[in-house]
Amino acid sequence: MVTVNTGGTIMPKFLSASPPYHHGDLRRALIDSALALVTEEQDWTFSLREVARRAGVSHNAPYNHFPEKRDLLDAVAAVGFERLREGLLATIAGIDDMAAALAMSGEAYVLLGIGNPALYRLMFGPALSVSGGGAQPMLARAAGAEARAVLQGIIRRGAGAGTFAVAAEDERAIALATLSAWSAVHGLTMLIIDGVAGPGFAVEEMIERVIGIEVAGLRSFSARIRRPIRAWRRKGDLR
Amino acid sequence: MVTVNTGGTIMPKFLSASPPYHHGDLRRALIDSALALVTEEQDWTFSLREVARRAGVSHNAPYNHFPEKRDLLDAVAAVGFERLREGLLATIAGIDDMAAALAMSGEAYVLLGIGNPALYRLMFGPALSVSGGGAQPMLARAAGAEARAVLQGIIRRGAGAGTFAVAAEDERAIALATLSAWSAVHGLTMLIIDGVAGPGFAVEEMIERVIGIEVAGLRSFSARIRRPIRAWRRKGDLR
DNA sequence: CCGCCGGTGTTGACAGTGACCATATAGTGG
DNA sequence: CCACTATATGGTCACTGTCAACACCGGCGG
Numbered sequence: 302m303v304t305v306n307t308g309g310t311i312m313p314k315f316l317s318a319s320p321p322y323h324h325g326d327l328r329r330a331l332i333d334s335a336l337a338l339v340t341e342e343q344d345w346t347f348s349l350r351e352v353a354r355r356a357g358v359s360h361n362a363p364y365n366h367f368p369e370k371r372d373l374l375d376a377v378a379a380v381g382f383e384r385l386r387e388g389l390l391a392t393i394a395g396i397d398d399m400a401a402a403l404a405m406s407g408e409a410y411v412l413l414g415i416g417n418p419a420l421y422r423l424m425f426g427p428a429l430s431v432s433g434g435g436a437q438p439m440l441a442r443a444a445g446a447e448a449r450a451v452l453q454g455i456i457r458r459g460a461g462a463g464t465f466a467v468a469a470e471d472e473r474a475i476a477l478a479t480l481s482a483w484s485a486v487h488g489l490t491m492l493i494i495d496g497v498a499g500p501g502f503a504v505e506e507m508i509e510r511v512i513g514i515e516v517a518g519l520r521s522f523s524a525r526i527r528r529p530i531r532a533w534r535r536k537g538d539l540r
Numbered sequence: 541m542v543t544v545n546t547g548g549t550i551m552p553k554f555l556s557a558s559p560p561y562h563h564g565d566l567r568r569a570l571i572d573s574a575l576a577l578v579t580e581e582q583d584w585t586f587s588l589r590e591v592a593r594r595a596g597v598s599h600n601a602p603y604n605h606f607p608e609k610r611d612l613l614d615a616v617a618a619v620g621f622e623r624l625r626e627g628l629l630a631t632i633a634g635i636d637d638m639a640a641a642l643a644m645s646g647e648a649y650v651l652l653g654i655g656n657p658a659l660y661r662l663m664f665g666p667a668l669s670v671s672g673g674g675a676q677p678m679l680a681r682a683a684g685a686e687a688r689a690v691l692q693g694i695i696r697r698g699a700g701a702g703t704f705a706v707a708a709e710d711e712r713a714i715a716l717a718t719l720s721a722w723s724a725v726h727g728l729t730m731l732i733i734d735g736v737a738g739p740g741f742a743v744e745e746m747i748e749r750v751i752g753i754e755v756a757g758l759r760s761f762s763a764r765i766r767r768p769i770r771a772w773r774r775k776g777d778l779r
Numbered sequence: 780c781c782g783c784c785g786g787t788g789t790t791g792a793c794a795g796t797g798a799c800c801a802t803a804t805a806g807t808g809g
Numbered sequence: 810c811c812a813c814t815a816t817a818t819g820g821t822c823a824c825t826g827t828c829a830a831c832a833c834c835g836g837c838g839g
Contacts (some may be wrong), residue, residue, distance in 0.1 A: 327816085348796055357820050361752050361798090366816095370797070425734050426661065428631055445736055473741075477749040480737055484750050487718070488727025497684055502712075510716040511723050512671070518757025563788080587825060598789050605787095609826070727830085 328366040330356040335377045336420070343419040345374055364454035375422060381417070381424040382444035388413045389451045399459030400516055406455060406514040407486045414490035415504065421490060453479040456519075467517045478519060485515040566606040569595040574616045575772045576660070582658040584613055613662060614677035620656070620663040622682035628651045628690045639755055640699030645694060646751040653729035654743065660729060692718040693760075704758045717758060724754040 324481040334355040338347045347415040349370045392409040396402040424441060456479045460467040467478045469520040489511045492498035498507055563569065575592040577586045584675055588609045589599040608611040635641040655661040663680060688763040695718045699706040706717045728750045731737035 309619065349798095350796070356777075360796095361819080364798075418577050422665065425730060425736075442736070446566060447735070474817055475739065477746065478753070480731070480746055481724070481750045481753040482735075482743075484727030484731060485720070485727075485754075486727070487731060488723035489726070491718070491730060492663060492726060497664075497681070497688070498723075502719075506718055507716065511720045514717070514720040514754070514757035515724075516757075517760050518753035521756050521760040566787085588827095589825070599825095600790080601788050603827075 302324060306522070310503060329360060331363055331366060331373060332376050332380065334473065335373055336380060339377060339419050341419055345377075345419065345423055349373070371438070374413075375440050377420070378424045378438060378441035379444040380443060381420045382448045385413055385424075386444070386448040386451055387456070390447065393451075397460060398436060399464045400454055400520070402455050403452075403459065403482060403519070404454065404512050404516055406513070407482065408508050410486045411490045411504075411508050415493050418494040421494060426439065449479065449483060450481055459519075464474060467519070482515055482519065485511055563595075563597060566595065566597060566601060570602055570605060570712055571615050571619065576621060578616060578658050578662060579656055580670070584616075584658065584662055588612070595622050600626045610677070614679050618683040619682035620659045621680060621687045623771075624652055624663075625683070625687040625690055628687065632690075632694065636688060638694055638703045639702060639759070642691075642698065642721060642749050642758070643755055645691065646721065648755070649725045650729045650732070650743075650747050653725075654732050657733040660733060664726075670671060688718065688722060691722055695721065698758075698767055705760060706758070709751070720756055721758065724767050 312452065335345075335347075338355070339345050349363055353360050353363050354375070356362075363373065366374070388409055389406045393402040393406050394404060399425045419449055424445065453475065456467065457467060457469070457475050459465040460469040460475055460478070463524050465478060469475075489498065489507065493504065493507065542758070555697075570591055573591045574586075577591065577594070578584050582669050591612070592599045593600050597669055600677055602612065627647045627648055632641040632645050635644060652757040657737075663684065692714065695704060695706065696714050697707070699703040699717070705718060708714075728737065728746065732743065732746065
């Protein structure tokens with residue numbers, strides 16, 4: 302469990318990555334300020350100096366806690382993933398039918414995402430994450446894995462109960478089914494945020510239909526229907 | 541059909557948005573340079589001055605063709621969508637089974653996307669596109685709609701042939717089914733680009749499974765299986 | 780044929796930025 | 810009590826996006 306902890310209260314020193322000296326807890330103050338800026342301006346092109354200004358410190362103070370601006374954004378993204386995870390967990394609490402849980406959590410996922418578009422965008426790729434040469438967004442990566450685990454848990458339980466056409470003991474199959482569900486909700490969220498989904502459809506309508514098709518696919522998907530793309534291919538390989 | 545036209549040859553003057561005067565065709569040269577920079581650096585934080593340098597003009601020349609840097613990026617994104625559209629069309633040419641066409645085009649979509657991650661990212665949201673206050677990325681938006689139309693055509697034909705469980709005469713249902721397919725491939729592409737899909741899975745494996753589930757969902761989805769999220773909901777609304 | 784004119788490219792300038800350096804300060808361990 | 814080190818500060822640099830004023834040049838009306 303990754304703890305970025307942007308909550309309001311002061312934590313015990315031994316839990317804080319960098320104990321408060323002069324400012325109190327500048328690291329958290331910076332994350333809070335940056336998060337507020339992302340939310341207000343719906344953008345993360347604000348300057349690091351602006352963040353410092355908001356936190357009431359000099360323009361160079363942030364560099365004591367974050368080597369680069371990228372690292373601060375990474376921490377903000379991690380907070381976003383933690384909130385997402387908590388939202389998902391709260392939504393599925395007490396639901397036993399895993400198809401229902403998947404549908405509900407999927408809806409919550411999309412609603413949480415479009416509730417703060419810039420933050421959601423920031424969570425995925427403060428830069429070209431994967432092969433970005435230098436430092437990677439480790440915090441966001443870890444927090445994202447935690448959020449993903451919620452979805453994976455639903456799929457796993459649903460596989461065990463026979464709700465989804467996935468072999469319960471095959472962890473790879475479960476991971477792939479999770480990827481499928483995540484792709485659906487992530488893609489839908491992004492398309493809505495980008496304003497290319499619809500227009501002319503209510504958000505609820507789009508969510509319901511996309512998730513409905515996804516659940517139907519997970520239920521019916523099996524060796525019976527599954528036909529590799531390979532079998533459909535007629536000409537040579539692409540490219 | 542939107543024509544951004546970054547092809548190499550010189551076009552007749554009456555087709556060019558801004559006929560060549562001093563430079564030849566600076567507008568296209570700028571787009572080409574920017575596209576090359578996006579591809580090389582896998583990032584679009586390069587400076588407008590760098591683009592101008594590459595095109596061999598002064599640092600302010602670009603402003604005669606693009607009011608802001610954002611507008612140049614918009615044009616680059618539009619080129620990306622045109623390439624995507626052409627790739628999809630080439631892939632499905634001659635395929636009659638619309639399930640196969642959807643699977644093949646979906647595979648091509650993802651491969652094209654991850655083939656140039658930064659460009660794909662740029663295509664969706666040079667900034668927070670929709671409510672970004674000022675000017676919108678009109679070129680990319682239009683070109684994106686053209687690419688989307690390819691997918692929609694597949695769904696429509698498949699609905700007509702009874703391949704997909706969608707009423708062929710219901711354009712809204714077709715649009716929503718298209719949204720579902722688009723969400724799946726878009727989401728998968730983004731997750732792979734971000735490096736959060738997998739790891740431990742081959743790209744082909746992920747594509748095959750995600751698209752397989754999507755196709756299965758589109759085939760089986762119907763009033764029989766479709767159960768509104770509303771019906772699953774027990775507690776009050778989210779949030 | 781000429782001179783004007785507007786689209787095109789250039790030079791110069793400005794405020795603001797990310798990142799580095801040396802320096803000051805304030806808790807902490809010895 | 811004192812050094813030590815993490816923390817914060819001010820100064821600086823190259824660079825950026827954008828604006829304004831100026832130079833170029835090809836097509837147009839006369």
